[in-house]
Amino acid sequence: KAGVTQTPRYLIKTRGQQVTLSCSPISGHRSVSWYQQTPGQGLQFLFEYFSETQRNKGNFPGRFSGRQFSNSRSEMNVSTLELGDSALYLCASSLRPEQTGNTIYFGEGSWLTVV
């Protein structure tokens, strides 16, 4: 079956713009989580959604937001982009919220460069 699909794979934005990233989870998976990965900080948790509800949120400013649709697809939005937002944004999906021990499947990520 198809894996976690993230679009776009690569994008370049300028400071002050906003960006929307999309994630389609594995069919049947209802839990989607987002992470930011930078060389200096490693993977940082952004938020988690289950059945269209945000269950948890990491320590990121309000410029970072997300949502989940009824078909479990998820989007994250970053407004007023800053240079420090340049990173690989990873989406992961699982059958249920991750703390129950399910295998979590990651997408290939969206590479965002802010210039």
Add this chain to the structure above:
Amino acid sequence: KNQVEQSPQSLIILEGKNCTLQCNYTVSPFSNLRWYKQDTGRGPVSLTIMTFSENTKSNGRYTATLDADTKQSSLHITASQLSDSASYICVVSYPRGSTLGRLYFGRGTQLTVWP
């Protein structure tokens, strides 16, 4: 301070040799500990998942061990191959029901296997 520390930060070994990667965590209590392999520019791929009651888990040439008393885990790679060159990430999660349910990531060990 990061709650999941990995060592070494980077490691170079010759093809065919064995190696062991370390993960120390302070997350408590925790639900499970996972090891992921991440190839450059790709999303992480799950290698093993262990609950606090498990001591060891194998996946082919990869064997993970866990000592919940000392809060240490290791990933042992046997008979390394060139394709093992990647970043290996240790991930610890809080138990279900916690309002802080999320994943905590180590910064990874970058393994390079030379022919």
